[in-house]
Amino acid sequence: MSARARQIGDFLRARRAGLSPTDVSLPESGSPRRVPGLRREEVAHLAAISVDYLTRLEQGRVAASTAVIATLGVALRLGHDDRTYLSRLLRPTTGAATRSAPSEIRPALRRLLDQLSETPALLLGNRMDILAWNECATALYLDFEALPLEQRNYVWLLFTHPAMRALHLEWEHDARSCVAALRMESSRSPEDPQLEALVDRLSTHSRDFARWWAEHRVSSATYGSKQYRHPLVGRLALDCDLWGGSEDDGQRLMVLTAESGTPSADALRLLTSWDRTVPAP
Structure with missing residues (x-):
């Protein structure tokens, strides 16, 4: 798995883990949760996307449109910086992976x-x-x-x-x-x-x-x-x-x-x- 794919998955999972159902106005299911935070199914429901698509997003195997990034931002209660970060990872610009600072100072x-x-x-x-x-x-x-x-x-x-x-x-x-x-x-x-x-x-x-x-x-x-x-x-x-x-x-x-x-x-x-x-x- 590439570094970019790891960052996408880790970021989305960290944001899921930081929310509870009550944070996003969802009822508690009553069943114990194996991991803290929202389940993948709950985030997919809130973002109006399929669980399979969210899974592939978390694995860095699929790109995302601006609309999907916006709905994920609402579902995960992302701030402006979070959305910018996620957008850069999900929609990288050409050559971004190898950009390095120039050695010469203007x-x-x-x-x-x-x-x-x-x-x-x-x-x-x-x-x-x-x-x-x-x-x-x-x-x-x-x-x-x-x-x-x-x-x-x-x-x-x-x-x-x-x-x-x-x-x-x-x-x-x-x-x-x-x-x-x-x-x-x-x-x-x-x-x-x-x-x-x-x-x-x-x-x-x-x-x-x-x-x-x-x-x-x-x-x-x-x-x-x-x-x-x-x-x-x-x-x-x-x-x-x-x-x-x-x-x-x-x-x-x-x-x-x-x-x-x-x-x-x-x-x-x-x-x-x-x-x-x-x-x-």
Whole structure:
């Protein structure tokens, strides 16, 4: 079975398992259920499709029309991100299975990173690889240049690097959001062997990652807030925005800012102007 077919089946089964008959206004049958959640027959009834067709969908053996995806979305109470994820898997675009991030960074993006003199910024690839960064990001996070190339991945560092983990005051919330974002990203290229290898490494290293990855939660959020505790300047409350480039290159600019006049803005200004030659305590 292909990676794409596994993702489709696992996602649909996870969403079935997360619902009870009362959630979808169905009567309880009274007979014991071998597995939690809705039965396949109940989902097929709600979506007005045959059980055989739903079975083949869960096995990745048949494509789905926009109408079927919409009815499944209603039957399984899927949100917008869930529907987008399922649609990408069930109706993949040509070449999506082998898409990989380009190694070259556009000069304009490189200039923009350098010109953000008081704003931490990272350029992320389509596996959340850290492709480039500015000095402010080094001051906030860590020295990415000192890391081996295979470790320059935002998700990997969040789960494996002690300093990166300690920096996040709300680590579990941020880590779960990161897993959901990576899961959404996987729908663009479900057959990507480098992505599969990253997930395998993370699942082996972290039980938390393995558990949250198995939940099949997805998120396409491009903004939010982050709470940090930095060893030099203390607490920082920063807004985090992701700015996407073209669909082909998969590169996104992650920018962290603080509201003007706040203690976080003052702390960020102090941090990014710190003499880099002085070792951090």
